[in-house]
Structures are given as C-alpha cells and as structure tokens.
Amino acid sequence: MMDRRTAIKWMAAAAAAMPLLNLRALGGPPSAARQGYGMDPDLGRGYKPGELWPLTLSPAQRATVAALCDAIIPADGASPSASAVGVPDFIDEWISAPYGDPAYPDAASWPFARDRALILWGIGWIDEESGRRNGRPFAALAADEKNAVCDDICYYPDAPRRFRRAAAFFSRFRDLTAGGFYTTPEGRSDIKYVGNMPSAQFDGPPPEVLRRVGLVP
Numbered sequence: 702m703m704d705r706r707t708a709i710k711w712m713a714a715a716a717a718a719m720p721l722l723n724l725r726a727l728g729g730p731p732s733a734a735r736q737g738y739g740m741d742p743d744l745g746r747g748y749k750p751g752e753l754w755p756l757t758l759s760p761a762q763r764a765t766v767a768a769l770c771d772a773i774i775p776a777d778g779a780s781p782s783a784s785a786v787g788v789p790d791f792i793d794e795w796i797s798a799p800y801g802d803p804a805y806p807d808a809a810s811w812p813f814a815r816d817r818a819l820i821l822w823g824i825g826w827i828d829e830e831s832g833r834r835n836g837r838p839f840a841a842l843a844a845d846e847k848n849a850v851c852d853d854i855c856y857y858p859d860a861p862r863r864f865r866r867a868a869a870f871f872s873r874f875r876d877l878t879a880g881g882f883y884t885t886p887e888g889r890s891d892i893k894y895v896g897n898m899p900s901a902q903f904d905g906p907p908p909e910v911l912r913r914v915g916l917v918p
Contacts, residue, residue, distance in 0.1 A: 750790040757797040757821070761838070763789055765824050768840040772847045773878045780891040783882045791881035792874075796820050816873060823870030830867070 750756060758766060770783035770792075783789075796817040827850060831839040835846050842850070851871065853864055860868035882888040911917040 750787075750794060753794075754797055754799050756793045757817070758789075758793045758824075761828075762821075762824050763793065764840040765828055765838065766792055768842075768847065769827065769851075769874060770878050770882075772844075772851055773875050774882050780887050783878050786882060786885045786887050788878055788881040788885075792820065792877050795877060816877070819870050819873055820877075823867065823874060826867050826870065 766789045767784040770788045774783040774788075776782040776785065828838045831837060831842055831846070831850055834850065835842055839847060839850065854860055854868040854871040855875075857865070857868040857872055883892060883894075908917060
C-alpha cells in the first residue's frame with residue numbers, strides 16, 4: 702500500500718508543469734487610499750509573514766492549521782514536516798491576499814477569494830468535529846485521533862453526505878499544503894527536483910524514458 706507521503710510526492714510531481722504562485726511576489730501593502738493592491742515589492746529582499754498585507758488567522762486557528770498540515774505531511778527521515786518549513790504562513794498569506802478591491806471586478810472568481818471562505822469554515826469545522834469526538838481541539842489530539850478525523854474527509858467521492866463540504870475543504874487544504882511544502886528548498890529536495898540548478902552539461906532524457914514514450918525504438 703502506498704503511504705501518504707509517497708502519494709503526495711506523486712501528486713506534486715504531476716503538477717510540476719503548472720506554474721506555482723509565490724505570494725511574496727504578488728504585491729506590496731495596500732495603500733491608504735485602497736487603490737488596487739499596492740506597490741510592487743522589492744524582489745531583491747525577503748519579506749516576513751504579514752509584512753506585505755495583514756494576515757487572517759488567530760493563534761488558535763494557526764495551531765489547527767499547523768496540526769493539519771503536519772497530519773498531511775509529517776516529518777520523516779528524509780525531510781521536515783510541513784509546519785517546520787512555514788506552510789501555515791503560506792496558507793495564511795494565501796487566504797489573506799487583498800484581492801477583494803472594487804478596482805478588480807472579477808476578484809471574486811480568483812482562487813484567493815474562493816479559498817478564504819472554504820478554509821476558514823473548514824478550520825472551524827475540524828475543531829468542532831474533534832471536540833465532538835474527543836473533547837479537544839484538533840491540535841490537541843493524539844496522532845491516531847487526528848488521522849481518524851482526516852480519514853473520514855480525505856477522499857471526496859467516498860465521503861458520507863454529512864462530510865461532503867468538509868471533504869471539499871480537506872481536498873483544497875491538502876493541495877495548498879502540498880503546493881506550499883514542495884516549493885520550499887526542503888520540499889524540492891524531498892522529491893529530488895533538480896530544475897533551476899546550474900549545470901555544466903545536459904545529458905537529455907535517459908534512453909529508457911525515450912523508449913517508454915515511443916521516441917526511440
């Protein structure tokens with residue numbers, strides 16, 4: 702049986718051809734007059750979480766987000782957990798992006814706006830469900846208790862009707878967690894990604910790969 706980390710690695714590798722969005726390159730802090738989303742950032746420096754725009758999550762919500770990130774991508778012998786490389790910050794920035802400005806009439810259709818409501822609802826739901834089952838919020842549960850909650854919502858087609866919205870939340874949260882993790886240096890190392898690296902030579906695809914896709918006999 703494939704373990705959870707291997708499955709996520711495969712998903713991340715399949716999505717590698719899609720451009721991944723780096724929130725820190727999207728814009729600066731909103732101006733006082735609320736004109737658009739602000740000035741372009743200085744791409745030559747790093748930004749701390751919340752420096753470009755105000756973040757949304759409370760300390761309790763961040764604890765839940767960190768615990769759920771680590772239930773999806775826990776630490777192992779090859780790499781750290783999702784929370785250890787800042788994925789909760791990435792998710793907080795993602796849902797906090799200030800793209801509801803009237804200057805952008807189509808902003809409601811952008812993923813930030815859609816994800817904000819779903820993620821905030823899901824954080825509340827998973828704590829309520831954890832409290833109903835175990836009398837404690839999700840972050841305070843033991844690993845097997847966390848997994849039991851996640852197992853009921855981890856695959857939308859099989860989720861009971863009462864868990865369908867929670868399963869939609871988990872699906873999107875898992876995608877954001879994987880996207881945040883596998884675009885960090887630690888995540889790229891975990892899947893052995895070798896792009897964007899200087900090389901003195903280019904050997905091209907291995908012959909066995911070319912044969913598999915029918916490009917050589």
